[in-house]
Amino acid sequence: MPGRNILILDDDAAVGQTIQWIAESLGFEAEFVTRPAEFFLRLDHSCPDIITIDLIMPELDGVEIMRLLAERKCHAKIIISSGMGTRVLDAAQRSATEHGLSIAGVISKPISKDALRALVGEGSELNRPELARDTSARIAEVEVTPEDISRALENHEFVLFYQPKIECKSGVLAGFEALVRWQHPGNDLIMPDRFIHIAEQAGLIDALTEQVFYQSIEWFSESFSDSDRKLSLNISARSLVDLYLVDKLSKICSMYQIAPERIVIELTETSAMGDSVHSLDLMTRFRVKGFQLSIDDFGTGFSSMVQLVRLPFSEIKVDKSFVINAQQSQESRNIIKSVIDLGHSLGLLVTAEGVEDRETLDYLNTLGCDLAQGYFIGRPMPGEAARCWAEDRKSL
Helix, strand or coil, rough: CCCEEEEEEECCCHHHHHHHHHHHHHHCCEECCCCCCHHHHHHHHCCCCEEEECCCCCCCHHHHHHHHHCCCCCHHHEEEEECHHHHHHHHHHHHHHHCCEEEEEEEEECCCCHHHHHHHHHCCCHHHHHHHHHHHHHCCCCCCHHHHHHHHCCCCCCEEEEEEEEEECCCCCCEEEEEEEECCCCCCCCCCCHHHHHHHHCHHHHHHHHHEEEEEEEEHHHEEEEECEEEECCCCCHHHHHCCHHHHHHHHHHHEEEEEEEEEEEEEEEHCHHHCCCHHHHCCCHHHHHHHCEEEECCCCCCHHHHHHCCCEEEECCHHHHHHCCCHHHHHHHHHHHHHHHHCCCCCEEEECCCHHHHHHHHHHHHHCCEEECCCCCCEEEEEHHHHHHHHHHHC
């Protein structure tokens, strides 16, 4: 049954058998292997939805296994297990994420039923249709070329999904983040990690950004014109050289009668921290025009506190890699608290992304985090579904 198959790799047969029994008791079909060669044979044969990998093994360690999985473009959810300390587990998770793998979480040995259930649920979570649309509807075999992207731009094949952001304290809907997807003619969605970097290299990112602006702000105007909710838009570092970017966005907002104050421009930490007078000018112009500025993925790059202070941000986002691990990692909790305290000391709103359970949301609230987004709150949805989601939330 799709979404309910687990493949376990652990060189200790007793441990592998135990994980298999736990998984089966949760309603999954599970099998375990102890050797990497057998693991890859079973991987090709059974196409598992979830994989658990031990970090310490005599032939190939877990980090090397995950590198090979990345080379195979594996889309299974991965659980990393080990008896090592949380700092090593956290580092392994970051390594896997940077290789493009989908990490369900990390789990310390000895593995308990409750710990595994917290990561995989009762065997039904991966069958939810909205998750299938967002993580599984990909084209794994098609090579994306600049010509494909150019054609897709001409045919308006890029679509927007919207992920809700709520106030941590009250649970009130604060707004949405617009996330671009490519609706390929083959009726599959291509995720942005497959095409954004190619659009950047081919000089097509500005055209794509402009289409995202028009499409998302038109939806926002039709859906929430009479509210104070905000819409977050992501901008590539390559677009920071576009002299007319601010004016383009201002014109679109004026066309759809959306106040710039309701638009949040999100920049990754890496792109924001460049010591470029031009990008500083552009960001300052955004704020002068009334737009909000958010620094995304904070804590994952090599940021300079001096740069953070001198740039005119209004929001800081705690990276999801720390938030997802908040319940298992003291180091992640320390980083989250530090970022929240830093943001508030600079007068910034703080948003945590990657909230996947009630406990994490409650923890963020105790720290005074302002906003939150993540799968526990709402997954990225097409425009009409997001509008209905907002209406349904009013009645809760």
